[in-house]
Amino acid sequence: MAARGKLKQAGVSKSKALKSVPKDDLRDYIADDGLAVYAARPQDSRGRFYPEVPSKTRGAFERDRDRIIHSAAFRRLKFKTQVFVYHEGDHYRTRLSHSIEVAQVARSLARLLRADEDLAETCALAHDLGHTPFAHVGEDALKECMQPYGNFDHNDQTLRVVTLLEKKYPHFDGLNLTWESLEGLCKHNGPVVKKGRKTKFEITLGSLKDEMDLMLDTYAGIEAQIAGLADDIAYNSHDLDDGLMAGVFTLKDLEEVDWVGEIIRKKRREYPDTEEKLIEQEVVRDVMGTYVLDVLDESRRRISALNPCCADDIRHAKTASVSMSETMKKRDSSLRAFLWAHFYRHHRVSRIRLTSFKIVQDLFGAFMANRRCLPPEWLGRAEAAPKGWKAETWRARCIADYIASMTDRLAILEHKEMFDAYQVIR
Secondary structure (H helix, E strand, O other), rough: HHHHHHHHHHHHOOHHHHHOOOOOOHHEEOOOOOEEEEOHHHOOOEOOOOOOOOOOOOOOOHHHHHHHHHHHHHHHHHHOEEOOOHHHHHOEEEHHHHHHHHHHHHHHHHHHHHOOOHHHHHHHOOOOOOOOOOOHHHHHHHHHHHHHHHHOOHHHHHHHHHHHHHOOOOOOOOOOOOOOHHHHHHHHHOOOOOOOOOOOOHHHOOOOOOOOOOOOOOOHHHHHHHHHHHHHHHHHHHHHHHHHHHHHOOOOOOOOHHHHHHHHHHHHOOOOOOHHHHHHHHHHHHHHHHHHHHHHHHHHHHHHOOOOOOOOHOOOOOOOOOOOOOOHHHHHHHHHHHHHHHHHHHHHHHHHHHHHHHHHHHHHHHHHHHHOOOOHHHHHHHHHOOOOOHHHHHHHHHHHHHHHHHOOOOHHHHHHHHHHHHHHHH
């Protein structure tokens, strides 16, 4: 009941918040400021790890978003793989374009669900800052290398980037994001730990969790949940687009996915004399739209059933408040199965995976065997193990930080310089 005290700050009466509404209508949950009662509000933020004077021109979540956009880690996403390595074509998605697309979907859903758009956008833009070069295959390679040294996880690495590795401010390391943004980066896919159990975020949260309780055993606020679903929607939709553009599968192949096949046939009837490339674009747009409308309807239904009156009611719910319907989850599984069989296992992609895996593992092994191959700034860091760290474990962590920060281009160049005999003797 204590959480309901925040209703007054949000500009909504208790009686108004507790009204039941039709499953497709959230109008009675809207407070005087235009946001839903369950939305995050910058003025109610739990604050930052290091206290700062508020901005004169931006809200707290706007400020977080801008710090993400101006970070070095965000800029490097331009040359980090989504599926195809950067040099294979100028029109395929990169981690940067993917993050922007996720942010666009997240803002749209946040607007429709009357959540805070700035916070949803922040979580979306930042969610891949810890990704390695060469997408998930790079992560798999680094994870294998780091097994003896505490493991590696790109979500954990994202938190590490924004709390430690970015160096932009004189008074603190990292970006000093708000509690709500940090929570979103940890829990956009759901709770990360059950009470009494160790979390996979132990690497980064080991020094943070005692001083900032991110409620790891609850769901995130609605904005982070929106960003998590937006990631799934954008991922599937743009992989369809990239796969079709690359010619690794066709619309005819895609018709084996029943619900997508219905969209394809509908578009062919609507545009009988239109070239195939334009039909492909129509199909991709409708696939994305199908996801968005389903998530919107299902989330409205869940929110109405929960009947929340503040943001913490979303956190303490027994299930996620933002979700696909069960029907859509089955459809999503069928599309993912198609992409796995026809795209991610395609021989062109498999060859990229094989080469990328070797590059990451070669670099890690070389740096661990001879740390003086590291650039000076990274060497200095690797040799200065903090209290409580074993020297070898700290060195491995610093090397993982360096490799994870690399773009595809830098990783390829570093590998060529260190392992190409011609480069050595030239």
